[in-house]
Amino acid sequence: MCIYTFNEDGDLLQEEKDTISQLSKIPLDSLNLNAVSVVTNIYRVAQGLKNEMEREVLSKHGLSWTSFSILYDLWIWKSVETKKLAELNAVSKATISNITKTLEKKEYCYRKTDPRDRRITFLAITEQGKKVIEELYPQFHQSEVKIASSLSEDEQKTAAELLRRMIRDNQY
Amino acid sequence: MCIYTFNEDGDLLQEEKDTISQLSKIPLDSLNLNAVSVVTNIYRVAQGLKNEMEREVLSKHGLSWTSFSILYDLWIWKSVETKKLAELNAVSKATISNITKTLEKKEYCYRKTDPRDRRITFLAITEQGKKVIEELYPQFHQSEVKIASSLSEDEQKTAAELLRRMIRDNQY
DNA sequence: TCTTAATCGTTAGCTATGAAACGATAATAC
DNA sequence: GTATTATCGTTTCATAGCTAACGATTAAGA
Structure with a gap:
């Protein structure tokens, strides 16, 4: 799922940034847009890969x-x-x-x-x-390999390590 | 959730690697363990942050x-x-x-x-x-900010970008 | 025009999911 | 040794979530 809406460059739409800031009464420079992107993208990928696995592989049984x-x-x-x-x-x-x-x-x-x-x-x-x-x-x-193949071997290692730190620090 | 089990260094347990290889009849060097880590960690973080948000924030309403x-x-x-x-x-x-x-x-x-x-x-x-x-x-x-704070600003940008590529390539 | 095809949202029927309450069992306290 | 407390898994009851079937509406074809 997608809490936020992004443009083709992967940034939050300026319109949406303004709206969030205005509606939530949080000044634009107090909004941590990197945190927003990280959380949103993680959830989106997870949702996508769950759906894909269930549809393409697991539904067989x-x-x-x-x-x-x-x-x-x-x-x-x-x-x-x-x-x-x-x-x-x-x-x-x-x-x-x-x-x-x-x-x-x-x-x-x-x-x-x-x-x-x-x-x-x-x-x-x-x-x-x-x-x-x-x-x-x-x-x-x-399917895991296919899904991860968007990233190079090094990038996969990087991604895994960053996520691992989030798991550890947040005790997930 | 956690498809795989990891040790303190974030690697798959050697015991589990061997078992997977043996049980699935996939040779150890054909198993892409980086892909395994990426997919598993993404799902784990997503599950964790969903649970945390629902428990700590959203349950209020x-x-x-x-x-x-x-x-x-x-x-x-x-x-x-x-x-x-x-x-x-x-x-x-x-x-x-x-x-x-x-x-x-x-x-x-x-x-x-x-x-x-x-x-x-x-x-x-x-x-x-x-x-x-x-x-x-x-x-x-x-909470988004807190959860993402395991990573530096640069690392957040990196993570977001890598995940964004997975979203795009896999059409999630 | 009139039939057929496509699209939209809802419903039906199933499994998944969590919180809270519960019954059974084991550990602790005194 | 009995009473209290803690732990474990299940059940209950609510919502979430899917696929497939459906009824209503619109678009396309002839």
Whole structure:
């Protein structure tokens, strides 16, 4: 999505700058337009790549971005508890609970209670779930490569590093 | 959310690299780990800032990121049709229809049919909606500045430019 | 003109999502 | 050892979000 509107050069329209300043009563030179661009562009790319992945790759097996991610986690780590999945994916435990219920219906994963602490539920991937992720992952990665190919190798490294700092500093 | 898991240096865990390569049957040197980092970090930051904004700023008036964005668009542009709002925000027309229905219930916006083409519905902001966005926007912008402050001014410009190229090349 | 095709917004039906409340279990306090 | 507190996952209930189907309207074709 796009909070702001940009012209062909990637700058905020002068008209919009003036309007924001006027309407919000923030003087134009107190508006941090670089911060605006960073936040807006990050959200826009994220929204775009989520839509593209779901449409072009994940829809083949009726998976959303998050359900794919959960399946990926289970594929790599074999067995993960609900709380950990929520943290890994930055969504609520309720969301994990619901999505894994759907994945369970499709027989892509199953639940098992930790015998040492019966409050904890572990999720694990089934053979069928494995088959699905092993079909989808190469296509997913190929799309990642395509999407990132707007940037050179060095630029990709730069972008990743800057974003990584935002993740760390903001504790995302 | 986080498709991949990273160590303290921001690299993918060696264990995970090996596992991906092994499970996906993609040779390690064919995996483009820079692309992986770029895509993952973008999504992670976007998810984090959306959650933070909704929790810290937008919840004061029960707005989601997208409903806030729609309200913003109407604030700046006075009157926008459904289809245009969908494009601006990279969501479906159905989503716009639903969210504006909620905004209408709260009396933050209202509908009017284009008399020249009766298929088109224009949305417009109410006085009450204006009051809400004028209260929230300065706080929203302040959070944008805080979130982006992990980066220097130059780095913000760099990040914005790289992301802008991804938006353009991928037509997001 | 009159039929066909295209476009617009809404609705229907589904999954996703979060906050809050809840029940079960474990850890802590005394 | 019992009472209190904390933690875990689920459920409930609301909104968000998608695709597909639909009804209304306009444009295009002959």
